[in-house]
Amino acid sequence: QSALTQPPSASGSLGQSVTISCTGTSSDVGAYNYVSWYQQHPGKAPKLMIYEVSNRPSGVPDRFSGSKSGNTASLTVSGLQAEDEADYYCSSFAGSNWVFGGGTKLTV
Amino acid sequence: EVQLVESGGGLVQPGGSLRLSCAASGFTLSRYEMNWVRQAPGKGLEWVSYISETGSGKLYADSVRGRFIISRDNAKNSVYLQMNSLRAEDTAVYYCARDTAATDAFDLWGQGTMVTVSS
Numbered sequence: 256q257s258a259l260t261q262p263p264s265a266s267g268s269l270g271q272s273v274t275i276s277c278t279g280t281s282s283d284v285g286a287y288n289y290v291s292w293y294q295q296h297p298g299k300a301p302k303l304m305i306y307e308v309s310n311r312p313s314g315v316p317d318r319f320s321g322s323k324s325g326n327t328a329s330l331t332v333s334g335l336q337a338e339d340e341a342d343y344y345c346s347s348f349a350g351s352n353w354v355f356g357g358g359t360k361l362t363v
Numbered sequence: 364e365v366q367l368v369e370s371g372g373g374l375v376q377p378g379g380s381l382r383l384s385c386a387a388s389g390f391t392l393s394r395y396e397m398n399w400v401r402q403a404p405g406k407g408l409e410w411v412s413y414i415s416e417t418g419s420g421k422l423y424a425d426s427v428r429g430r431f432i433i434s435r436d437n438a439k440n441s442v443y444l445q446m447n448s449l450r451a452e453d454t455a456v457y458y459c460a461r462d463t464a465a466t467d468a469f470d471l472w473g474q475g476t477m478v479t480v481s482s
Binding site for chain 2: 258287289291293295300301302303306307310312344346348351352353354355356357358
């Protein structure tokens, strides 16, 4: 049950785009299309932003998009806004458990 | 309002026990799988346990298997986490999280309850 690998930090200017990677293995990210992404502001509970690799829940801006290639998933935030500054976590189903990434602090 | 509210956290000595509760409202709990996810201070998220809609299926992270027990009472709209043989490394905010069998994503989270294991 090893954690997925994310860069500890990412940054971008207002209006720019940034992509956060999430690398797993053939037992988790590579095996299932059950990759999800969560946004967490300080002191708050996580919020689902992307599910099943690339689907957005109702209410999540279309500036957020997800993709996957092999064992690596990615979250892209386009048109960065100040409120996008937060921690982002990826997660994948792994057969009999879920694994999370270590988190990426996005600075805008 | 659709929400999850955790309770039961607190300070406990190493080797002690604690029972967390998660109260669901605004939706039909029996239609959803439920999970516990924790976050140690300043650290990332860690999935802890899963329970199926009826309670017949349960899964645990290696780090808690044999010490923690997840359960639910759909009639009381509640999910529970019985934590035994607690260790310092179990110190964390514990979140209750809803997921659907179709997506295996956690689409609703509670505000969390803090568990501190210390002498």
